[in-house]
Amino acid sequence: MHDHFECIVVGVSAGGMEALKTILPALPANFSLPIIIVQHMRADARDWYLANHFNSLLTSTVKIANDKEAIENNHIYLAPAGYHLLVEDDRTFSLSSDAKVNYARPSIDVLFESAAFVFGPALIGIILTGANSDGAKGLKAITEAGGQAVIQDPSTAEVSAMPSAARNLCKNAKITPLPEIANYLIKVTEEKGRLI
Amino acid sequence: MNKNDLTRIEIELLIDAIKKRYGYDFSHYAQSSFRRRVENRLNALGLNTISDLIPRLMHDELFFEDVLVGFSITVTEMFRDPKFYRDIRTIVIPKLKTYPYLKIWHAGCATGEEIYSMAILLHEEGLLEQTQIYATDFNNTALKTAERGIYPLDDMENHAKNYYEAGGAKEFSEYYRTQYKSAKLKGFLKEKITFANHNLVTDGVFGEMHMIICRNVMIYFDKNLQDRAYSLFVESLIHRGFLCLGTKDTVAFSIVSENFEILAKRNKIFRLLPNAKLRNRIGEKHA
Numbered sequence: 273m274h275d276h277f278e279c280i281v282v283g284v285s286a287g288g289m290e291a292l293k294t295i296l297p298a299l300p301a302n303f304s305l306p307i308i309i310v311q312h313m314r315a316d317a318r319d320w321y322l323a324n325h326f327n328s329l330l331t332s333t334v335k336i337a338n339d340k341e342a343i344e345n346n347h348i349y350l351a352p353a354g355y356h357l358l359v360e361d362d363r364t365f366s367l368s369s370d371a372k373v374n375y376a377r378p379s380i381d382v383l384f385e386s387a388a389f390v391f392g393p394a395l396i397g398i399i400l401t402g403a404n405s406d407g408a409k410g411l412k413a414i415t416e417a418g419g420q421a422v423i424q425d426p427s428t429a430e431v432s433a434m435p436s437a438a439r440n441l442c443k444n445a446k447i448t449p450l451p452e453i454a455n456y457l458i459k460v461t462e463e464k465g466r467l468i
Numbered sequence: 469m470n471k472n473d474l475t476r477i478e479i480e481l482l483i484d485a486i487k488k489r490y491g492y493d494f495s496h497y498a499q500s501s502f503r504r505r506v507e508n509r510l511n512a513l514g515l516n517t518i519s520d521l522i523p524r525l526m527h528d529e530l531f532f533e534d535v536l537v538g539f540s541i542t543v544t545e546m547f548r549d550p551k552f553y554r555d556i557r558t559i560v561i562p563k564l565k566t567y568p569y570l571k572i573w574h575a576g577c578a579t580g581e582e583i584y585s586m587a588i589l590l591h592e593e594g595l596l597e598q599t600q601i602y603a604t605d606f607n608n609t610a611l612k613t614a615e616r617g618i619y620p621l622d623d624m625e626n627h628a629k630n631y632y633e634a635g636g637a638k639e640f641s642e643y644y645r646t647q648y649k650s651a652k653l654k655g656f657l658k659e660k661i662t663f664a665n666h667n668l669v670t671d672g673v674f675g676e677m678h679m680i681i682c683r684n685v686m687i688y689f690d691k692n693l694q695d696r697a698y699s700l701f702v703e704s705l706i707h708r709g710f711l712c713l714g715t716k717d718t719v720a721f722s723i724v725s726e727n728f729e730i731l732a733k734r735n736k737i738f739r740l741l742p743n744a745k746l747r748n749r750i751g752e753k754h755a
C-alpha cells in the first residue's frame with residue numbers, strides 16, 4: 273500500500289485563473305508534490321503566458337509540460353494549448369493530438385484517466401470551476417483506482433457546471449469551498465504519511 | 469493483482485499478437501495514448517476486455533485493418549499552426565529557391581491536408597513545378613483519403629482562416645471546386661505528389677530529401693523510437709537539408725540533436741549543420 277500521495281492533478285475551465293490564484297499561493301514552500309493542471313484553452317492560446325505568470329508568483333517551478341519530460345517534485349505543470357497531456361508508467365509526460373474529448377484539447381478526462389492508471393491510490397484529483405462536464409469521468413477513475421477526489425463546492429465556483437457534473441458522477445468526492453482547498457490538501461497529505 | 473496490472477499484461481499480449489501476426493510493432497509507442505485508443509476501440513465494439521480483441525485479430529484480417537485505422541488517429545487540418553507556414557515562407561523558401569529541383573517528404577501525412585497546404589505554398593512561391601513531394605503514412609485508409617484530396621465543405625472555413633493567418637494572399641476558394649457538401653482540391657496541386665505507405669518503425673531511407681516534414685507523429689513514440697525516426701531523417705536529408713516538426717516535437721533531446729541548427733525555435737524548423745554526422749547508425753539499436 274501507498275502510505276503517501278505522490279501527485280496532484282487539477283482540472284479547471286472557465287474562471288480558472290482566479291481559482292488557481294486562490295489555491296496555489298496558499299500552499300507552503302515545503303509542499304513539494306508535483307501538481308499537473310489542465311486549464312481549458314484554445315489551441316492558439318498563449319499558454320506560456322499563464323505559466324510565466326504563476327512562475328513569478330510561486331516558489332515552485334511552473335512550466336508548460338513537455339513531451340517525455342520527467343515529472344518532478346516542487347514543479348507545477350500546465351498542459352500545453354492544443355494537446356492532450358498524459359502520464360506514462362515511468363512518470364514522464366506524453367502528449368497527443370488525438371481528437372478533442374468533451375470538446376476540449378487538452379481534456380481533463382484524458383489527463384486524469386492516465387494519471388489514475390499510473391499513480392493509483394497515490395493520486396489526488398481536483399475539479400474546479402468550469403462550464404463543461406469534462407473531468408467528471410476522470411475524477412471517477414481516480415477514486416476507482418483508490419485515489420482521493422476533491423471538488424470545489426459549486427456554490428463557490430465562478431461557473432458551477434463542471435464541479436456539479438463531477439459531483440453527480442463521483443459521490444464519494446470531498447466537496448470543498450474554494451478558500452479551503454489549499455488547507456485540505458495540506459491536511460490530507462500530512463495525514464496520509466509524510467510530506468515528501 | 470489489481471485491475472491496472474492486468475491491463476498492462478493484456479496490452480503486452482495484444483502488442484505481441486499484432487507484431488507476430490501482422491508485423492506492426494506498437495511496443496515503442498507512448499503507452500498511455502495507445503491504451504486510450506485500445507480502450508476506445510473496445511467500447512466501440514462492445515467488448516469487455518482487451519484479451520477479447522486478440523482472437524478476432526488473429527483470424528480476421530479485415531478486422532485488423534479496421535483496428536489499425538483506429539490505432540492511428542489522423543486528426544489534422546490545412547495550414548495547421550499557421551505561424552509554422554509563415555516561417556516556412558519567410559525563412560525556408562528563400563533558401564529552397566537556390567536549388568534547381570526539390571524533393572520534399574511528408575512523413576505521417578495522415579489524410580493529406582498538410583501536403584496540399586505545402587503544395588499551395590510552393591505554388592504561390594513559384595516552386596511547385598520543380599518539386600517532387602512524397603506523402604507517406606502507415607495507414608492506408610488515410611493515404612487513400614489524402615490521394616483523393618476531397619474534404620468536407622464544412623471544414624473549409626477553418627482551413628481558409630488558417631490559410632490567411634499563414635500569410636496566404638490569394639482567394640483560398642480558388643484552390644478547390646465545390647461538389648455538394650465537399651471541396652475537391654484542384655488537380656494541379658496533386659500532380660507533383662507521390663503517395664506511398666511507409667512505416668517509420670520498420671521502413672528505411674527511400675530518397676535524398678531537401679526537406680522533411682514530420683509533424684505531430686513523434687509525440688506518439690517513446691524515446692527509442694523517436695531516436696530511430698530522427699536518425700532515419702538525418703540519413704534521408706541532403707547536405708544542409710531542412711527538418712520540420714510539430715509545435716511540441718523537438719530534436720533537442722534526441723541522439724541526433726548535435727546535427728542540427730535551429731532556424732525557428734517555436735515553430736520547430738531545423739537545418740542540418742554543414743558538418744553533420746550521424747553518431748548512431750539506424751539499425752544498430754533496433755536490428
Ligand SMILES: C[S@@+](CC[C@H](N)C(=O)[O-])C[C@H]1O[C@@H](n2cnc3c(N)ncnc32)[C@H](O)[C@@H]1O
Pocket residue numbers: 369370540541542543544545548575576577578579582604605606607610666667668669682683684685688714
Ligand atoms: C496526428 S497525425 C499528424 C498529421 C499531420 N502530420 C499533422 O500534423 O497535422 C499522426 C499520423 O502519424 C501516423 N503514424 C503513426 N505511426 C506511424 C508510423 N509508424 N509510420 C508512419 N506513420 C505513422 C498516423 O497514421 C497519423 O496519420
